[in-house]
Amino acid sequence: MAGSARDQRRLAPEDARNAAREIRAQRVRAFLFVTPLLVFIGFAFVAPIASMLFRSAYNPTVAELVPASLEALAEWDGEGQPSEAVLTQFAVDMKRLANDRTSGQLAEEINRNLPGTSSVVKSTARNLRRVEDAELASNGAALLLEANDAWGEPGIWRALRKAGKTYTTGYYLTALDLEMTRDGSIQQRDTQIYLKLYGKTLWMALIITLLTLVLGYPLAFHMAHSSTSRANFLMVFVLLPFWTSLLVRTTSWIALLQTNGVVNSALIALGLTRQPHEMLYTQFSTVIAMTHILLPFMVLPLYSVMRGIDPSFMRAALSMGSRPIPAFLRIYLPMSLPGLSAGALLVFIISVGYYITPALVGGTDGQMISNIIAFHMQQSNNWELAAALGSLLLFLIVALYWLYDRFIGAGNIKLG
Amino acid sequence: MTRSEDAVFLKLDDVKKSYDQKSLVVKGFDIAVEQGEFITLLGPSGSGKTTVLMMLAGFESVTSGTISIRGKSINKTAPYKRNIGMVFQNYALFPHMTVAENLAYPLSVRGMSKADQKARIAEYLKLVELDDFGHRYPGQLSGGQMQRVALARAMIFEPTLILMDEPLGALDKKLREQMQYEITRLHEKLGFTVIYVTHDQAEALSMSDRIAVFNDGVVQQCAPPAELYERPVNAFVAEFIGENNFVEGHVERIEGGRAVVSVKGGGQIVAEAAQGLEASGRCIVSIRPEKLFIHPTSHDHDNEIEATFVARIYVGDFIRYYFRLSDGSEIVVKVLNDLSAPEFGEGDQGRLQWLISDSIAFPHDGEMPDTTG
Numbered sequence: 001m002a003g004s005a006r007d008q009r010r011l012a013p014e015d016a017r018n019a020a021r022e023i024r025a026q027r028v029r030a031f032l033f034v035t036p037l038l039v040f041i042g043f044a045f046v047a048p049i050a051s052m053l054f055r056s057a058y059n060p061t062v063a064e065l066v067p068a069s070l071e072a073l074a075e076w077d078g079e080g081q082p083s084e085a086v087l088t089q090f091a092v093d094m095k096r097l098a099n100d101r102t103s104g105q106l107a108e109e110i111n112r113n114l115p116g117t118s119s120v121v122k123s124t125a126r127n128l129r130r131v132e133d134a135e136l137a138s139n140g141a142a143l144l145l146e147a148n149d150a151w152g153e154p155g156i157w158r159a160l161r162k163a164g165k166t167y168t169t170g171y172y173l174t175a176l177d178l179e180m181t182r183d184g185s186i187q188q189r190d191t192q193i194y195l196k197l198y199g200k201t202l203w204m205a206l207i208i209t210l211l212t213l214v215l216g217y218p219l220a221f222h223m224a225h226s227s228t229s230r231a232n233f234l235m236v237f238v239l240l241p242f243w244t245s246l247l248v249r250t251t252s253w254i255a256l257l258q259t260n261g262v263v264n265s266a267l268i269a270l271g272l273t274r275q276p277h278e279m280l281y282t283q284f285s286t287v288i289a290m291t292h293i294l295l296p297f298m299v300l301p302l303y304s305v306m307r308g309i310d311p312s313f314m315r316a317a318l319s320m321g322s323r324p325i326p327a328f329l330r331i332y333l334p335m336s337l338p339g340l341s342a343g344a345l346l347v348f349i350i351s352v353g354y355y356i357t358p359a360l361v362g363g364t365d366g367q368m369i370s371n372i373i374a375f376h377m378q379q380s381n382n383w384e385l386a387a388a389l390g391s392l393l394l395f396l397i398v399a400l401y402w403l404y405d406r407f408i409g410a411g412n413i414k415l416g
Numbered sequence: 417m418t419r420s421e422d423a424v425f426l427k428l429d430d431v432k433k434s435y436d437q438k439s440l441v442v443k444g445f446d447i448a449v450e451q452g453e454f455i456t457l458l459g460p461s462g463s464g465k466t467t468v469l470m471m472l473a474g475f476e477s478v479t480s481g482t483i484s485i486r487g488k489s490i491n492k493t494a495p496y497k498r499n500i501g502m503v504f505q506n507y508a509l510f511p512h513m514t515v516a517e518n519l520a521y522p523l524s525v526r527g528m529s530k531a532d533q534k535a536r537i538a539e540y541l542k543l544v545e546l547d548d549f550g551h552r553y554p555g556q557l558s559g560g561q562m563q564r565v566a567l568a569r570a571m572i573f574e575p576t577l578i579l580m581d582e583p584l585g586a587l588d589k590k591l592r593e594q595m596q597y598e599i600t601r602l603h604e605k606l607g608f609t610v611i612y613v614t615h616d617q618a619e620a621l622s623m624s625d626r627i628a629v630f631n632d633g634v635v636q637q638c639a640p641p642a643e644l645y646e647r648p649v650n651a652f653v654a655e656f657i658g659e660n661n662f663v664e665g666h667v668e669r670i671e672g673g674r675a676v677v678s679v680k681g682g683g684q685i686v687a688e689a690a691q692g693l694e695a696s697g698r699c700i701v702s703i704r705p706e707k708l709f710i711h712p713t714s715h716d717h718d719n720e721i722e723a724t725f726v727a728r729i730y731v732g733d734f735i736r737y738y739f740r741l742s743d744g745s746e747i748v749v750k751v752l753n754d755l756s757a758p759e760f761g762e763g764d765q766g767r768l769q770w771l772i773s774d775s776i777a778f779p780h781d782g783e784m785p786d787t788t789g
Contacts, residue, residue, distance in 0.1 A: 318495040319498075319570075
């Protein structure tokens with residue numbers, strides 16, 4: 001009997017085919033619904049990030065500018081002056097670059113590896129521009145040395161060879177304040193810039209997260225436990241910052257914090273200080289302004305999670321004899337943890353990559369890693385280093401998320 | 417049931433509560449509860465019964481009056497010092513703790529040693545028949561199991577009093593009956609005192625020693641279930657507890673506690689006179705559907721009224737007959753589904769009969785109780 005019942009439940013081949021077709025059709029339909037989004041994400045998000053990751057290790061500029069010289073230089077042992085053939089080939093290349101008006105690019109690339117050589121390359125290019133091809137071919141090496149005696153030193157050639165590598169880890173090393181010595185070992189640079197900046201960025205993000213938590217948790221708690229109309233009224237004030245321009249809010253902090261600003265005037269008027277404090281263009285101003293701007297990101301997930309916690313849980317704990325504060329710590333806090341994690345993670349990650357506020361109110365002291373990335377993108381024109389710094393930031397955030405998932409669990413994040 | 421002053425365990429004396437400083441939600445609640453009693457606060461939603469419970473637990477302040485346990489006022493005692501167990505409608509089991517950790521919570525708060533806690537938890541899990549569920553999380557339990565854990569958690573620290581706020585409201589009918597039996601069994605076994613809040617009268621009737629029927633912030637009647645059902649003191653209780661028929665009439669005279677009533681649609685009946693009934697006033701007479709019989713019947717009867725048959729509804733174990741009196745009001749008769757259940761055609765006249773002692777005449781202010789509710 002049992003056997004026959006099982007047989008009846010089993011699908012006939014035709015039924016199985018029909019069922020499979022139905023599921024396939026459902027999948028295709030579901031896929032079609034998200035296709036526009038996938039295309040958009042691929043084009044606007046995945047592709048730029050992939051290209052950034054690629055660019056951080058890929059630099060073909062020099063290899064494309066002077067391929068023949070680099071080929072000739074490959075045989076050089078790195079000591080003393082390279083052979084005459086190399087010098088001659090380079091002189092020929094320089095003339096071509098000078099006439100193509102691309103010598104500036106080369107100068108910039110070499111200068112990155114050996115500061116101060118930009119002018120050497122540029123002046124040499126100017127000198128060699130008018131020389132006849134035949135003379136260059138026969139007497140190029142001498143002409144090159146005549147144009148600038150730096151070409152007799154090995155340093156500039158090493159810099160050229162280093163810049164000529166198409167794929168390089170150099171930018172990552174720079175981003176980590178490291179450099180490769182001539183024998184291939186890795187050592188620390190004399191000046192520590194980027195690691196310190198990463199450290200400062202993480203530290204400031206942590207402070208901002210803690211501040212938003214301290215300010216946001218009681219507010220969310222109060223809102224979650226007041227009547228709906230009151231909660232909605234308060235919600236307007238939480239959301240108000242979202243409805244005003246970020247730029248306006250940041251600029252208003254300038255008005256508040258500057259030397260003769262509102263805060264200083266008030267402090268002096270109250271007789272609390274005699275002289276105005278320098279508050280603007282410091283870490284302090286960055287932290288204050290960003291805490292203000294990021295507060296809603298903390299309050300919203302906290303509020304929506306707290307709203308779902310029935311008052312009976314705390315009542316149950318109290319009725320069982322627990323005092324209010326232990327009951328809060330043991331019962332309420334763990335139950336609000338999903339909102340707390342979501343809010344903290346959101347604020348932390350946003351603040352690690354924040355740009356506009358530190359740029360406007362941070363000065364030099366309050367700069368964060370994204371400001372230096374922007375600097376390399378816009379001013380020093382070193383996109384490769386910017387890409388490496390950005391990639392490291394991405395890895396850092398992924399690593400932090402992994403740690404979080406490991407110890408708290410990503411399943412604990414709840415936005416509502 | 418007699419209650420001498422020193423047997424009184426819990427006493428609420430003229431307790432009032434106002435939320436908005438304008439109107440009272442609870443208007444002077446008095447009750448004296450003996451140790452081990454099972455008291456139910458029954459009433460429609462918004463009648464103030466849950467507010468009373470919250471004041472007992474200490475989550476709401478008392479506007480005026482006193483709540484005392486063993487003669488000592490607890491008005492100003494903090495909830496966590498009252499030693500009162502509580503069972504909530506949504507169970508309020510802590511979702512991030514296992515069943516055993518939930519049960520351990522009130523014990524560890526009291527500083528009980530781990531070994532003692534373990535033994536106590538095992539004992540109470542056995543009591544609610546969930547021996548092997550200690551390591552599970554509340555999310556992995558069914559509604560009935562969660563309710564049993566909630567019960568065990570409210571009892572495990574041996575509170576002086578257990579409050580239950582519609583504990584079975586979220587369960588389906590079958591499970592609810594099972595849990596009613598379970599709570600009754602535990603109550604009889606352990607002898608704790610219970611204040612139970614519900615709006616389900618069947619639940620109240622089957623479990624309680626006494627029921628306080630609430631309406632509009634006032635206790636209408638506080639009595640054992642049978643008395644409440646058989647001898648309601650007013651029309652609200654008569655209507656709220658169980659099903660009832662109401663016949664309007666005019667009191668001719670009152671003789672020896674019985675009222676002679678001339679029915680609005682014609683005819684004269686006799687009923688027990690309720691308190692406050694006055695001769696030559698208006699009244700309504702209540703008769704339970706199962707106490708009515710259709711002529712011819714072998715049952716005793718001393719009242720009779722003519723009515724027109726309207727409809728007959730087959731319910732299973734019994735049959736409901738709908739009749740209309742000549743004044744237009746409807747009357748329901750419940751007849752056991754046996755061979756004596758009569759057949760009627762629409763518009764047929766029938767004679768409904770009952771005992772005087774099964775009907776009560778209440779003073780009537782002109783408004784009919786809502787018998788559809």
